[in-house]
Amino acid sequence: MADKIAVEGLNAWFGKTQALHNINMAVPENSITAIIGPSGCGKSTFIRCINRMHEEIRGAYSNGKIILDGEDVYGSGVDPVLIRRRLGMVFQKPNPFPTMSIKENAVAGIILNKRMSRHEIEETAEKYLRRAALWDEVKDQLNKPGVSLSGGQQQRLCIARALAVEPEVLLADEPASALDPISTAKIEDLFTDLKERYTIVVVTHNMQQAARISDRTAFFLSGRLIEYGTTDKIFTNPSDKRTEDYITGRFG
Amino acid sequence: MKTDFRYMRRKIFGTMMLGLSILAALAAVSMLFWILGYTFIKGISAVNLDFFTKLPTPVGVPGGGLANSIVGSIIVVGMAALMAIPVGIATAIYLSEYGRGFFASTVRFVSDVLAGVPAIVAGIVAYALVVTRMHRFSAFSGSVSLALLMLPIIIRSSEEIFRTVPDTLREASFALGVPKWKTILSIVLKTASGGLVTGTILAIARVGGEAAPLLFTSFSNSFWNFNPGQPMATLPVDLFNYSISPYQDWQQKAWAAALVLVGMVLILNISARLYLARKGFKRNG
Amino acid sequence: MAERLSRKKILSPEKIFMGMTGVFSLSVLLISALVVYELFSASEPTFQKFGLKFLVSKEWDPVQKVYGALPFIWGTFYTSFIALLIALPVSLGIAIFLSELAPAWLRSSVGFLIELLAAIPSLIFGLWGLFVLSPILQQYIEPPLSNLSWLPFFKGYPLGLGFLNAGLLLAVMIIPTISSISRDVMYTVPANQREGGLALGMTRWEVVSKVVVPNSRSGILGAVVLGLGRALGETMAVTMVIGNTPQFSLSLLDPGYTISSAIANQFTEAFDKLQISALIELGLILFVISVIINAFAKLLMLRMNRFSGGARI
């Protein structure tokens, strides 16, 4: 498998505090990579650096390289707006647009950038709602507001919305942590299906979840990448004492 | 057991003071109903169809109405709104979406201070700015004075509303590869629209009842006029002139004008609030 | 490869949009500068002629072309002072009722009604003051007060119009401002502070007077300052009930004049250029006072927010 993303010497700051220290890791194509670690260790900061969302926070900046298909996301002249269309993102709390219907939410990323005929909207919405395994549940209420759905459905709507922009990579920051177990299972199944088409990086602080769905796992601690390898290896035979402490629950 | 007299005294005193505070609230609410009720009773007997459709008559000639000043008010306030709303909302966008540094805090501070400038001063400024240059009173100069009053109100209320739009929505849009300016126009503005409408209506209601700045800008006019370059009658100015006149039938008209003015202001106020309550501000989750 | 990602434009829509909203913000500063400039330049003739004496001279005589602002400045501050004296205790009472006593449904409906009171145009207050309050004062309130005429505050005849009427009207008009801000500030006093007081065996009133109100001090001060600002600049209601007599009097029963009512009454009738200029200079004085007061209120609020993350005024 080729590397889809290569992170080289990434550092990130919030004002004067450094949140990430010299991160180096490569994410293979069409795989799920899980980022685990205790709260505050820099997981969110890390994936927000990948699609350049980090710099949208007041006073936040970063340096280092993130190579997407051989091309530096932070290269000079690179427009972060264009980069973000290739790197879809799903957030911890589902955040459908409250002024839009389910259908409009699904295609929001497209209609916000270009005009679409009504027919195109219908077709595209259906395609991606299906891909996000939501279609059957919402096909009779497409014109209802997106916020009228349950939390788990909203999150899948947000996934459909991210997919509709046709990204190559899907970044997800604890996408199931605000959901009930049944919705969580649906999201996990969905990710496993989506792996065929996309490269997925998912942050989770739930180690069972990481073990269930991911091919590779990265363990972060205090802004540093402590250990990175196949999920099997990390969970059965970690090489770093701190990783072992964390996965066996001997850690805070 | 011995009765603790000191404690009893403290308790009685406290109950008394709290009773007084209830009385204070009651007094304020009664004032509202007294003023509104009196205006209604005095005004309703003088309001009829003529009031809305006819021009004013000279003193002593019965009948007539204030049709021209009702329309004039709508024109003067409308032109003010057209000037103040775009500038106000654009400024609020800058302050909430881009404004960080010294420049933004200065604008914020200045518009807060501007919000406290008395209405009559806005009138003087419009007089010096427009009337002395055009050499005549005009509806337009009246609109300028009202726009000056509306502008800081709109900036403040709109900025506050933009800030209630959760950042997660902006982030969701950025993450879809939507540029910031489009995010502002199609996500932030849309999500905030209910609040913006409410804030704008309240600002209109607030300046719509204002007479002070119009006395020597739009002045008054006993006839129909639709030319913004000429003096134009407005409901508040007519109300004032009629109320301090010694003639019974003019005072009657003043009450009628008061009822119509209060009616319009209250309807705007209540509908703005109801609109917001109904449309609500839908947060996600 | 790099072309796929980069979009090199000097004038990107992003910059144009930000620039446009920035220009509008800048225009707010320019408009304010224009306001200041116009007020100063239009009051120049009187300033040339009278200089600072304008502020302390008692004489206002359009026929002799002599203009002094003191009676108007006095009337402005005196009526506002009377208004504050009445409005402050009532507003605090309302704020205490709303934040400490009222059940939720009453809280929102009473709060709403008091906001409506703030929405009533000042003309309506004036009309009410002229036709309702004034006869009441003249017949029932002022005659007994004038028996106390050995006090300078109650000299004079019961006219129904004058400082007392104007002060009362202004009080009613600023009560919504002061009470709603004070209520918001009292809300932000943390529950554990109240519980601390209760645990010490304080009565409910003692918690209010010894914990809640002291904790809200600077916010209440800000509210008072804003209320004062509103009272000082208020025009129509005062013009209708103040009696329009430029005099320097302490008596509540006497008629007076305020800056704003002088402008409202005389502007369109002024027959000489100097009088217009004098009226504009009065307006400038009012402007300067209101800027100082509002800037002070704003700074107070910034300070308060920095220290306690408290309510927004």
Ligand SMILES: Nc1ncnc2c1ncn2[C@@H]1O[C@H](COP(=O)(O)OP(=O)(O)O)[C@@H](O)[C@H]1O
């Ligand atoms: N907006 C912010 N401003 C300042 N510091 C922040 C901000 N967000 C996160 N941090 C800090 O950066 C570190 C990493 O945070 P984050 O990436 O959110 O951790 P995680 O997602 O692993 O819980 C933490 O120490 C946190 O306190």
Ligand SMILES: [Mg+2]
């Ligand atoms: Mg996180």
